[in-house]
Amino acid sequence: MTRTFCWAIIGALLLSSGCGDSDRASSRRTVTVLAAASLTNAIQEVADAWSQESGEPFRISFGPSNALAQQILAGAPADVYLSANEKWGDALAEQDRIERRVSLLSNRLVWIVPKANRAGIHAPSEIREKAKLIALAGENVPAGMYADQSLQASGLLKQLSDRIVRGNDVRTTLAYVEEGEVDVGIVYATDAAITDQVTVIGELDPQSYDPILYPAILLKNAEPTAVDFFAFLQSPVAGEIFKRHGFVVLPVEAGEQHDAG
Structure with missing residues (x-):
């Protein structure tokens, strides 16, 4: 295989690794995140940090929490959902769409x-x-x-x-x-x-007004790498980013993380 041909294959697959790593890289699945609009700057930075550390790709869509939840309920592909209140997390729980959930942040x-x-x-x-x-x-x-x-x-x-x-x-x-x-x-x-x-x-x-709580939710049938991203959201690295953007980071034990079932 010529070097030119090797790079042509890499470009076609949108991979950044060499020929010897193509099987591993092509097996990756992009983590899809749906997040409340108020999290735009913070989550983008957190996801960038996770991707840089893990080498895994991600895709984020921002919007109103209610509209994003309704998209998930309608079957839109997503791995992790971050809402600006618990109500829309509850709506997903009622439809058995949640694998794990934690109250992550607060605001004012x-x-x-x-x-x-x-x-x-x-x-x-x-x-x-x-x-x-x-x-x-x-x-x-x-x-x-x-x-x-x-x-x-x-x-x-x-x-x-x-x-x-x-x-x-x-x-x-x-x-x-x-x-x-x-x-x-x-x-x-x-x-x-x-x-x-x-x-x-x-x-x-x-x-x-009710306490402003941002739940982080790992959805059912999420990509395996999304589990790592979900954990990274609760890491000290992510916590420092959230704090820098003005959010209050809630203690993990206060988040009542659990497996849905």
Whole structure:
């Protein structure tokens, strides 16, 4: 076999190893991860670190937790699912789609305004008077559900309902505020931290909404290498990445990891 021919085969198979490693490399299966939009930056970095360490390929799709769960229930191929709340993990458990599950991370909600702040809102107490448009994530999206709970608890949800604009997910909500399309919005603290186009004017009372928990879920019939990725999510290396992105990393013993059955 000529060297040129060898490299042609490698290119056709999209492999990076030499001819002698082709059988091993071609047996690899890409780990498919579906993750909540608020995890975009952190999970991308974690997956990159895992792939660099393991040499295994991965594919990630980000979106609203509810839409991703519904895709899984409809039969979309996936190995690992990371939601921004437990509700959608429960929905998968009810359909016996879970192999293992652990509560991995936590977060908090903040009020943000555009950098320009044309409405002149400098504190949450000014929102009712000054805000004409308020951005929240969708009613079935975890960030929107938590925000609704908090506004309901404070008596503001009904008062502000005709001013609320819903984003498809929390990153869309963030974009509405960044671009000045609304006067104020509610997003996760981790989302507010990734941009210099918004200003945080206050944190929502964490007692006014359910605890924000991100379950990591290994799905039934996942690729064997996905088990390694699932374990890596709980590793000190991944934990440091999550912390750097502003997430609270939950103790493994608090996550109640278990085999579904």
